[in-house]
Amino acid sequence: MPLLRRLVLLTFAALALAFPATGARADAAEISAIVDRFATASKFPQVEAVIEALGAAGDPLAVPALRALEAGELQVAPDGRVVIERGDALLDPVTLEAAAPVEGRLKKVRTKNSIRRMIGDVISGLTLRAPEPAIRMTAAETIFASADAAQLDALEAALAEETDAGVKSRMEEARAAILLTASDDPAVQMAAIDIIADRGDQQALAVLATYANQASNADVQAAAREGVAEIESTLAMWQAGQNIWYGVSLGSVLFLAAIGLAITFGVMGVINMAHGEMVMLGAYTTFVVQETIRNSFPGAFEFSLLIALPLAFLVSGLVGLVMERGIIRHLYGRPLETLLATWGVSLILQQAVRTIFGPNNREVGNPDWMSGAFMIGEMSVTWSRLWIVVFALCVFGALLFAMNRTPLGLQMRAVTQNRRMASAMGIRTPWVDALTFALGSGIAGIAGVALSQIDNVSPNLGRTYIIDSFMVVVFGGVGNLWGTLVGGLTLGVVNKFLEPYAGAVLGKILILVFIILFIQRRPRGLFALKGRAVE
Amino acid sequence: MLFTRFLAGGLKSPVIIGALVVILAIGVIVPVLNLAVAPGSAFHIPDHMVPLFGKYLCYAMAALALDLVWGYCGILSLGHGAFFALGGYAMGMHLMREIGDRGVYGNAVLPDFMVFLNWKELPWFWHGFDSFVFACIMVAAAPGILAFVFGWFAFRSRVTGVYLSIITQAMTYALLLAFFRNDMGFGGNNGLTDFKDVLGFDLQSGRVRSTLFFLTAFFLALNLLIAAAIVGSKYGKILRAVRDAEPRTRFLGYRPDKIKLFAWTVSAIMAGVAGALYVPQVGIINPGEFAPANSIEMVVWTAVGGRGTLVGPIGGAILVNAAKSWFTGVLPEYWLFALGALFIFTTLYLPDGVAGLIRKMVGKARSKPRGKDEETEAPAADAPAGAAE
Numbered sequence: 001m002p003l004l005r006r007l008v009l010l011t012f013a014a015l016a017l018a019f020p021a022t023g024a025r026a027d028a029a030e031i032s033a034i035v036d037r038f039a040t041a042s043k044f045p046q047v048e049a050v051i052e053a054l055g056a057a058g059d060p061l062a063v064p065a066l067r068a069l070e071a072g073e074l075q076v077a078p079d080g081r082v083v084i085e086r087g088d089a090l091l092d093p094v095t096l097e098a099a100a101p102v103e104g105r106l107k108k109v110r111t112k113n114s115i116r117r118m119i120g121d122v123i124s125g126l127t128l129r130a131p132e133p134a135i136r137m138t139a140a141e142t143i144f145a146s147a148d149a150a151q152l153d154a155l156e157a158a159l160a161e162e163t164d165a166g167v168k169s170r171m172e173e174a175r176a177a178i179l180l181t182a183s184d185d186p187a188v189q190m191a192a193i194d195i196i197a198d199r200g201d202q203q204a205l206a207v208l209a210t211y212a213n214q215a216s217n218a219d220v221q222a223a224a225r226e227g228v229a230e231i232e233s234t235l236a237m238w239q240a241g242q243n244i245w246y247g248v249s250l251g252s253v254l255f256l257a258a259i260g261l262a263i264t265f266g267v268m269g270v271i272n273m274a275h276g277e278m279v280m281l282g283a284y285t286t287f288v289v290q291e292t293i294r295n296s297f298p299g300a301f302e303f304s305l306l307i308a309l310p311l312a313f314l315v316s317g318l319v320g321l322v323m324e325r326g327i328i329r330h331l332y333g334r335p336l337e338t339l340l341a342t343w344g345v346s347l348i349l350q351q352a353v354r355t356i357f358g359p360n361n362r363e364v365g366n367p368d369w370m371s372g373a374f375m376i377g378e379m380s381v382t383w384s385r386l387w388i389v390v391f392a393l394c395v396f397g398a399l400l401f402a403m404n405r406t407p408l409g410l411q412m413r414a415v416t417q418n419r420r421m422a423s424a425m426g427i428r429t430p431w432v433d434a435l436t437f438a439l440g441s442g443i444a445g446i447a448g449v450a451l452s453q454i455d456n457v458s459p460n461l462g463r464t465y466i467i468d469s470f471m472v473v474v475f476g477g478v479g480n481l482w483g484t485l486v487g488g489l490t491l492g493v494v495n496k497f498l499e500p501y502a503g504a505v506l507g508k509i510l511i512l513v514f515i516i517l518f519i520q521r522r523p524r525g526l527f528a529l530k531g532r533a534v535e
Numbered sequence: 536m537l538f539t540r541f542l543a544g545g546l547k548s549p550v551i552i553g554a555l556v557v558i559l560a561i562g563v564i565v566p567v568l569n570l571a572v573a574p575g576s577a578f579h580i581p582d583h584m585v586p587l588f589g590k591y592l593c594y595a596m597a598a599l600a601l602d603l604v605w606g607y608c609g610i611l612s613l614g615h616g617a618f619f620a621l622g623g624y625a626m627g628m629h630l631m632r633e634i635g636d637r638g639v640y641g642n643a644v645l646p647d648f649m650v651f652l653n654w655k656e657l658p659w660f661w662h663g664f665d666s667f668v669f670a671c672i673m674v675a676a677a678p679g680i681l682a683f684v685f686g687w688f689a690f691r692s693r694v695t696g697v698y699l700s701i702i703t704q705a706m707t708y709a710l711l712l713a714f715f716r717n718d719m720g721f722g723g724n725n726g727l728t729d730f731k732d733v734l735g736f737d738l739q740s741g742r743v744r745s746t747l748f749f750l751t752a753f754f755l756a757l758n759l760l761i762a763a764a765i766v767g768s769k770y771g772k773i774l775r776a777v778r779d780a781e782p783r784t785r786f787l788g789y790r791p792d793k794i795k796l797f798a799w800t801v802s803a804i805m806a807g808v809a810g811a812l813y814v815p816q817v818g819i820i821n822p823g824e825f826a827p828a829n830s831i832e833m834v835v836w837t838a839v840g841g842r843g844t845l846v847g848p849i850g851g852a853i854l855v856n857a858a859k860s861w862f863t864g865v866l867p868e869y870w871l872f873a874l875g876a877l878f879i880f881t882t883l884y885l886p887d888g889v890a891g892l893i894r895k896m897v898g899k900a901r902s903k904p905r906g907k908d909e910e911t912e913a914p915a916a917d918a919p920a921g922a923a924e
Binding site: 265269271327330331334335336337338339340341343344345346347348350351352355463467470471474505506508509512513515516517519520521523 | 611685688689691692693694696697698700701702704705706708709712713715716827828831834835838868869871872874875876877878879881882883886
């Protein structure tokens with residue numbers, strides 16, 4: 001989203017303003033001296049002169065003071081100091097540090113409309129030539145959005161000395177946006193349309209679409225229409241890319257939630273209805289870890305998730321182990337009863353969490369490396385989603401390794417394929433069952449750590465994922481990790497592609513119906529086990 | 536004639552006859568104690584208790600329906616709540632039509648929620664619900680057709696066991712999502728409520744409530760009789776054969792899919808009737824009834840009472856729901872603990888429920904001199920897991 005990008009840029013700009021680099025240009029003291037002249041400027045022409053002087057100094061350090069003046073926050077103290085009054089705080093107009101308290105009444109530096117307009121021009125002139133490319137970029141973007149012909153001169157001047165290629169193209173686009181409406185030479189306008197169409201984002205679309213409706217020259221209008229169409233098709237491609245990305249990200253969440261279920265179902269033929277609650281336990285473990293860190297070791301917050309991962313695995317895995325030893329092994333060979341008993345466990349776990357942590361959502365924070373977003377072209381990618389996809393792939397890789405390269409994996413595969421034969425070969429199937437169940441639950445726990453970053457951590461967290469996880473498992477087929485991966489990703493992507501047409505709820509209904517029908521054709525899922533072992 | 540003879544087949548067992556008598560007696564006694572006994576008396580049943588008991592009987596009917604497929608056919612449905620709710624919605628739609636122009640907006644044609652959503656005319660599927668008879672047909676037809684279509688596909692493709700349970704759950708979940716949508720035309724989130732009359736009689740009056748209660752008891756008895764007749768017939772024997780060894784039954788030349796489909800559809804209709812009687816007594820039907828958790832709760836009523844016993848689930852439903860009413864009144868925090876523990880305890884220690892326990896005790900006492908032959912009567916556990924077979 002362009003908006004997001006602009007926010008990011010603005011943040012950069014604000015940071016750059018807050019910590020100005022000291023350079024060869026006019027330094028803070030010089031700007032302060034000029035700003036202090038506001039104290040004696042009691043008439044409008046004097047105020048204008050000070051503003052001009054600030055513009056001539058060419059240092060963006062003056063921007064906060066100018067903005068404050070524009071907003072009517074710039075005040076003169078009786079002792080002749082110039083300060084910014086923002087809320088209850090008094091700030092130095094240049095450094096923006098807290099200013100010394102003032103005795104007596106403050107007097108506002110007065111402005112009028114023409115002065116405010118002038119301030120705008122001076123600010124854009126200053127920012128367009130600011131030493132930091134990010135600020136120049138923001139300034140160019142602002143002009144592109146406003147397409148204010150009055151700023152053309154400042155823009156041209158800045159463009160002439162611009163060295164950064166990225167900023168330069170932005171400025172050219174801004175100039176094109178101005179020329180498109182300001183110029184009446186069709187050739188210039190056509191060139192402008194080309195430049196804007198190449199930009200190809202929502203703002204460019206808005207500029208061109210508005211212009212296409214009001215153009216006076218038929219050729220130019222046709223060119224603008226063409227440009228609009230071009231941008232729209234570019235945007236549609238980005239939109240498709242964005243959908244795929246959303247789908248992959250949803251799919252990896254589904255995969256994480258379902259993979260533990262698939263393992264236990266594959267090996268033991270048991271559906272664990274408390275699986276969602278294992279996810280929930282993982283999420284709450286994250287919460288507890290973060291609380292502990294906040295209270296005792298605030299410095300370690302960035303590592304909270306890494307600490308939570310093994311703990312969540314242990315907590316959920318242990319609960320799973322206790323469940324298997326205490327309940328499930330007594331119900332061996334009665335899968336439907338197991339389903340009911342594990343449902344009972346899920347009710348108890350839910351209510352226990354509700355009693356201990358309360359029924360409301362719990363706040364789980366994102367570490368810095370998990371928050372924020374970045375853009376790829378017109379696609380926005382949030383870091384948390386990206387890390388979850390990466391994490392899902394890591395879990396998948398680790399499981400693949402565990403299943404194919406470790407003794408436990410070997411035994412699990414043997415039991416999955418033919419329980420009685422495996423038992424006859426000396427594999428202790430009860431042990432394999434217990435460890436499988438613990439492993440499946442533990443993975444649900446670490447899935448919970450990941451989900452705590454993107455979903456509400458509440459006692460109902462598990463409920464929201466359990467049916468989706470079932471769908472992934474029955475769709476992908478049991479006893480096959482690839483099946484779960486493909487199943488999860490397919491359902492995720494299909495879901496995100498249906499959403500724009502059918503809406504989120506109807507899309508989900510369609511998927512459920514599709515899966516019900518799919519089971520009729522392939523009762524054992526996409527990647528079914530073949531051979532005598534089946535039934 | 537044929538039907539009465541078929542029903543008479545259900546009267547073979549003294550337990551069933553006893554249960555029928557008890558249910559009908561309750562159906563008469565509760566209204567009498569409510570209407571004819573003075574409010575001060577110790578035997579008086581207060582007004583709000585009558586619909587509560589009626590609700591229990593509706594749940595009992597749903598549990599009985601579930602028992603027919605789970606206990607006798609081995610299909611663990613996690614979606615019977617959907618049939619229950621569909622029946623309820625069919626009845627609710629008729630009750631909405633009876634409100635007429637007495638709604639908040641006073642619109643003679645459209646129910647309140649449609650006026651609220653700015654709809655101009657009645658959607659096509661609401662036509663006909665002005666007629667009580669049509670609504671009654673739909674009460675059976677809506678869940679019946681859904682079950683028939685669903686079962687037709689599922690049984691023909693030989694989807695069994697856990698997979699079947701999961702897709703029934705997916706079915707009710709899909710319906711839950713669908714009925715939550717406002718554009719479906721079933722009142723969305725709020726469902727259907729504010730009912731005034733049924734057949735011109737005020738729903739709030741004591742007499743109507745008592746009549747509804749009696750009708751619920753009557754239909755429960757009728758359903759029990761039908762279920763007993765089905766189970767006692769030759770078809771019932773094959774049904775149990777399918778439950779215990781489906782492939783073997785198939786090799787003997789029967790068609791398990793058709794056999795299951797019949798019981799499945801009948802069971803869905805029973806659940807629909809239960810839902811239809813539930814709605815006027817409770818006064819509301821909303822999409823929450825489709826929640827998968829509700830359907831699973833029905834399963835636990837059946838399990839506690841004893842599946843494969845017909846009478847057991849009726850008792851189980853009443854018992855568990857009475858316990859729920861008590862818990863949510865006294866210890867609301869602990870109800871889910873109790874329910875969860877009940878699930879675990881029943882599956883671990885009471886696989887045949889309370890009724891199975893009683894049967895076993897009676898059987899032991901009676902057959903002490905002869906050994907334990909009687910136990911073969913009791914239904915075996917479901918077909919063993921796929922892995923073991």
